Amino acid sequence: MRARSLWEPRLADGVGHSAERLMQAMSEDILEGRLSSGDRLPAHRDLAWRLGIGVGTVTKAYAMLERQGLTRSVKGRGTFAAAGAARSGPLIDLSINTPPAMIGDRLLARTLMTIARKIDAAHLNLYAPPAGHEEHRRLLTRWLETFSLAVDPRQIVPTAGAQQAISLAFDLACGRDGVILTERLTYPGAVALARHKGYRLRGVELDEEGMTPDSLAATLDEETSVPRRAVYVTPTLHNPTTATMGGTRRRAIVEVCRQRNVVIIEDGVYAMAINAELPALAALSPDHVIHVSSLSKTLSPGLRIGVLTLPSAMKEQAEMALRALSMAPSPLSMWVMEDWLVNGTVASIRQAIGLEARRRSALAASLLGGDTGRFHPAAFHVWLPMPRGKAEQFAATASALGIVVTAPDSVTVDPRDDATGIRLCLGGPSPDDLKKALVTLADLIVSMAPTSPPSCSRIPHR
Incomplete structure (x- = not known):
């Protein structure tokens, strides 16, 4: 006989669909440590009965949680919290806006040898x-x-x-x-x-x-x-x-x-x-x-x-x-x-950075979907507009998955402003890490998408 889940069923406050509110309640409790990695979640039918919702609604919520990496299902055993497993391994940092690295060891060594012959010691x-x-x-x-x-x-x-x-x-x-x-x-x-x-x-x-x-x-x-x-x-x-x-x-x-x-x-x-x-x-x-x-x-x-x-x-x-x-x-x-x-190195570095920025921006648009936010081929970052609550949940879930994004509060002048979003910085990670992070975040975007996604063609206003 399966052990009974210790999680106290609830729906998050709000006016969204029951599946989204259930998913949000569970994700909050996993991310805040009230549910530990390996803790059993309630069976679908039992949870549906206790909350007065349909079994299909529970199934949808569990599917969204698994796509976010917050749960794992084991055939014949049930569904379990998995935030601890998601945090394993090195973090991929998409929170610091820097240009892609285009300066190699050879260039730096050659530059230092050149300037060593003409250094003015008075400046030191x-x-x-x-x-x-x-x-x-x-x-x-x-x-x-x-x-x-x-x-x-x-x-x-x-x-x-x-x-x-x-x-x-x-x-x-x-x-x-x-x-x-x-x-x-x-x-x-x-x-x-x-x-x-x-x-x-x-x-x-x-x-x-x-x-x-x-x-x-x-x-x-x-x-x-x-x-x-x-x-x-x-x-x-x-x-x-x-x-x-x-x-x-x-x-x-x-x-x-x-x-x-x-x-x-x-x-x-x-x-x-x-x-x-x-x-x-x-x-x-x-x-x-x-x-x-x-x-x-x-x-x-x-x-x-x-x-x-x-x-x-x-x-x-x-x-x-x-x-x-x-x-x-x-x-x-x-x-x-x-x-x-x-010697013209500045122009060469600028050209290389420009090409790499365009490549990374195009990769982000293709994986995340061009209609999810604002992309510019020359920028080292992309912007995903979201309401504050959703942006905070996105950042917390991404962190549980090993990806650091810019906290929504850090870009808002008024802490009470509800219309904010997520900044993803593309320049810092290696190409492999960047693609890995974007694939994970693309799944997260899908799992958090409302039934009728809002248009991202304009900057959100209060």
């Missing part, structure tokens, strides 16, 4: 000036020119990565007594930075082209009593939704801020990935825009070089802040960058 024996070495600023000017942003070297501040650049930009444009307006779904690093340093964020609606001018204008006008206001926006390959502004939208956003004398912080770290005639916001309004760029996001995460381009009026304020902070990138990283710019 002395502290860098507050705004960085002049030759480094000129070098970064050349880098910005490769994606059509012409600036004066005196307007540039080198930093050790984009996150430092964004932090300094927030301080300069807003400070803790002001408010930062950004897309209501935005870069997790900016959300984490604001929460850590106590900046107040306000979410602005977005659509297929990103931040909408009407919503931005209305939100700015609601914040007129705040001493300082700033707008943080990602116009190219928005993180997390991949939205990219056209030229008309860019000019409209700039005009809204120019009319209200509000500084824009433009996150341009992905601008180099798109070979299009799309002007940077900093090119449209140099006196109102702080521009952020980074080699970490475009060439290699280990190349910790960020670039902050400032309006002329902010130069003195920035130098005062920099005297109290140490933000200069490693001289070794700058020498590597100089060598690669001179």
Whole structure:
């Protein structure tokens, strides 16, 4: 005689179909440890009788749980919780957005041999000036020119990565007594930075082209009593939704801020990935825009070089802040960058990364289904819009299956915002691990799909 299951039958709260509510209740109890790996689940007929639902409904719920890897069925014995087995083995991390690895040992060894013959020891024996070495600023000017942003070297501040650049930009444009307006779904690093340093964020609606001018204008006008206001926006390959502004939208956003004398912080770290005639916001309004760029996001995460381009009026304020902070990138990283710019390596790496990004994006679209979310051939990530509850369940189940995804709360400005989703970062894993993870997540998407799936053609609104 089979042992009786100790699980107390229930349906999750909500208005969905009984099979979905049963599946959700069981998955919650498995993931939260109330059901351990190997625990027996109730027999189909017994569970149907105790909940007052059909046997077919129980069968459907059990099938969804098995596709998620949370249960396993043994012929002649029954169905058992299996989360523990799903967690075995190394994790596949799809939560960190990096370009695909295109720098090999030979290239690095050859580069180090070259720069060893021309290293200036003074850069290691002395502290860098507050705004960085002049030759480094000129070098970064050349880098910005490769994606059509012409600036004066005196307007540039080198930093050790984009996150430092964004932090300094927030301080300069807003400070803790002001408010930062950004897309209501935005870069997790900016959300984490604001929460850590106590900046107040306000979410602005977005659509297929990103931040909408009407919503931005209305939100700015609601914040007129705040001493300082700033707008943080990602116009190219928005993180997390991949939205990219056209030229008309860019000019409209700039005009809204120019009319209200509000500084824009433009996150341009992905601008180099798109070979299009799309002007940077900093090119449209140099006196109102702080521009952020980074080699970490475009060439290699280990190349910790960020670039902050400032309006002329902010130069003195920035130098005062920099005297109290140490933000200069490693001289070794700058020498590597100089060598690669001179010998054409930068262009070769960019081309290789672009090809690999397109390949990975196409793989994700083919395995997950092109109508499940937003895919862009130049992006290192894809966006799967979902209601908060479903997104949290998706992330928890993926973790139980050994796959780490970006937590939905990390991309939302307002923690109460129900319309969020899942960001899947494609650049970090090996090709084999990426395909393995996407196949697993494709099954998870199918198992969690409602009877009438919602359209993903638009960014979800509140």
